[in-house]
Amino acid sequence: METKKKKIAKALKQYIPEEYIDYIISLMFAEQLSFRISKPRKTKAGDYRPPFGEKPHRISINGDLNPYAFLITTIHEFAHMHTFIKHGPYVKAHGKEWKNEFKSLLLPVLNQKSLPEPITQALARSLENLKASSCTDIHLARALKTYDKKNDKLELLENLANNQLFRLGKNTFQRGILKRRRYLCREVHTGKHYLVNRLAEVEPINEN
Incomplete structure (x- = not known):
């Protein structure tokens, strides 16, 4: 034993x-x-x-x-x-x-x-x-x-600005309004809306 x-x-x-x-x-x-x-x-x-x-x-x-x-x-x-x-x-x-x-x-x-x-x-x-x-x-x-391994390319969704674009998986989204613990986000290519956890790690897209 x-x-x-x-x-x-x-x-x-x-x-x-x-x-x-x-x-x-x-x-x-x-x-x-x-x-x-x-x-x-x-x-x-x-x-x-x-x-x-x-x-x-x-x-x-x-x-x-x-x-x-x-x-x-x-x-x-x-x-x-x-x-x-x-x-x-x-x-x-x-x-x-x-x-x-x-x-x-x-x-x-x-x-x-x-x-x-x-x-x-x-x-x-x-x-x-x-x-x-x-x-x-x-x-x-x-x-x-805060004790997760850091990836410099990723940021918490809650740290982005409203309407900012980001990648999650293979899809591109635009952050919308906060609904309790999740943001209502629009998938750019289909126009469909999804609720995404505010602490999701996403890749911000900085528009030039």
């Missing part, structure tokens, strides 16, 4: 800040669990699946997340697992039961006082009024994003 834990700890060093590895491993070994590092997914950063047949609890986390985002996303998914174990499958995915579990699992991380101050402040604020995830808590998402 100890040899297995050491192997997992060694593998996790490239994904999670080292001071939190023991805590995450303790959560892993508390239940029968399959924990997997996933290829990047556009629609989600992590995923939890309950036991089915002979399959144990399953958690997968995107391997391209920065260490702090990986840590928080992992705890997010463990909160889903704990909620399932304690309350079964018939509670809301991010209802009060999940929120209580998420808060409980985050407190040891905060109490260790090893996180960067901007993330600590954002998490403390988040715990006052928990959102479904770091992706819907704009302050926490912004704090976590």
Whole structure:
């Protein structure tokens, strides 16, 4: 068992800040669990699946997340697992039961006082009024994003001016008005409008 834990700890060093590895491993070994590092997914950063047949609890986390985002996303998914174990499958995915579990699992991380101050402040604020995830808590998402690897060609959509053109994937858009957490953007070639996350990384097009 100890040899297995050491192997997992060694593998996790490239994904999670080292001071939190023991805590995450303790959560892993508390239940029968399959924990997997996933290829990047556009629609989600992590995923939890309950036991089915002979399959144990399953958690997968995107391997391209920065260490702090990986840590928080992992705890997010463990909160889903704990909620399932304690309350079964018939509670809301991010209802009060999940929120209580998420808060409980985050407190040891905060109490260790090893996180960067901007993330600590954002998490403390988040715990006052928990959102479904770091992706819907704009302050926490912004704090976590500052630790992503930088690409000089990319800029956050919220930092562009209204009507400025930008590339996202293979398409060219024009930024419009902000609607809650997303900008209404027009795809230049088709004229269709799409809601794009304000923290999306896009390539600005500077018109001469």
